[in-house]
Amino acid sequence: MDFDTIVLKIMETSGLPREDINIKIVDKQSELSGLVSKEGAAYIIAKEMGLDLLQKSNRRLEIKNVVAGVRNLNLTARIFRVFETREFEYKGQKGRVANVILSDGSGTIRMSLWNEQCDHVERLKPGMGIEIFAAYTKENQGKPEVRLSKRGGIKLLETCDLPEITDVPMNGVGGRTTISNISEGGSCEVRAALVQLFETGAFYEMCPQCNKRIKKEDGSFKCAVHGEQKPDFMLILSGVIDDGTGNIRCVFFRDNALNLIGMKIEDALQLRDGFFEKLNVLGTEFIFSGQIRTNKMFGRKEFVVNSVNKVDIRTESDKILNTLKSN
Ligand SMILES: [Zn+2]
Structure with a gap:
């Protein structure tokens, strides 16, 4: 800060004329x-008058500029999405994790909350302004992710000058809808994250001729139509x-x-023991129809x-643009 700027600051704050300050x-x-100079x-x-000129500038850090490896990060954002808290067990220890997507108009970033930090989730609603x-940030799947340190926290803002989260209507665009809006009958498409996999079943024997499920009877696998068969395997997940x-x-x-786990059946079968522990798919977003x-x-x-597709950023942004144009 140069001399004139300092003097101006003192003038602004104290109301004293320039001559007095000089x-x-x-x-x-x-x-x-x-x-001293x-x-x-x-x-x-300035310091004696209680002005802190060395205060950090008020320029806000934009989400698009947040990188991995930042310590002591303060960020103002709006809540874009709040995912339900998930429980997990790791090395015999129970834990909880919840993901929140933040947006500030420049971009979005994921914040993951762990264990007692998940208690924040109850207070967080989409659209809210928070600080x-x-x-700090950490790299997760090639992207920076926000985490709270032990002293860290989330403050709800009463007013927030960040752009409102525009709720882009997805209904009517290729049947795209939101989970809160889906109803029985007809087909629909949602963009969502897989947040839980039930560790049951998974591999089932099927007839290689007709792909119907077959069961072991008297020591061999028999299809009602095709007779005794050496079974192929199919995967069923929920x-x-x-x-x-x-x-x-x-x-x-x-x-x-x-498609969900990004594997071929041969690879999945190889992992058969401890299959669920080896998957790394929770939290991933897909387009599901x-x-x-x-x-x-x-x-x-x-x-x-009946279809699982990776989120293609270009197709997604085209869809949003088309929706905006048609409204
Ligand atoms: Zn068959």
């Missing part, structure tokens, strides 16, 4: 036997997806299950997925 500065210099003297005066303090508006149980059969049906046994809605 006199104070000269006095201070002589008081200190001319050992006029800038130095001005700094001292995160004493946070889990929960969440798009921030809600979550729903899903069932993935065959290729859809394989399928049909909603009611599981009569449990009386709950289920999404029977």
Whole structure:
């Protein structure tokens, strides 16, 4: 900060005329036997008047500029999405993790909250302005991710001048909808993250001729139509997806299950022991299409997925643009 800027700051804050400030500065210099420059003297005066000129500038850090490896990060953002807290067990220890997507108009970033930090999730709603303090960033799947340090926290802002999160209507664009809006019957598409996989079943024997499930009878696998067969395997997975508006149980059969985990059946079979521990898919976003049906046994809605696709950023942004244009 140059001398004139310091003087201006002192004028603004104190309301004193420039001449008075200049006199104070000269006095201070002589008081200190001319050992300080006029800038130095001005700094001292400002400090004596309670002005902190060395305060960090108010320029806000934009999300698009956040990189991995930042320590002591303070960030102002709006909540874009809040995913449900997930429980996990690691080396015999139970833990919790919750992901929140933050946005500030320049970009979005994931914040992951761990264990007791997950308690924040209850207070966080999409659209809210928040300030995160004493946070840090870490690389996760090639992208920076925000985490809170032990002293870190989240402050809810009463007012926030960041752009509102525009809720881009997805209905009617290729059947795209949100989980909170899906209803039974018809097919639909959602963009959501896989947040849970149930560790049941997985591999089933099937007839290589007709791909129907076959069971072992008297020591061999028999298809009702094709007789005794050396079975092929199919993968069936079930889990929960969440798009921030809600979550729903899903069932993935065959290729859809394989697309979800990004593997071929041969590779999946190789992992058969400890299969679920070796998957690294939780938290990944996909575009899911399928049909909603009611599981009569449990009386709950289920999404029977018939296609799983990776999120293609270009197609996604085109879709959003088209929706905006057509509105
Ligand atoms: Zn068969």
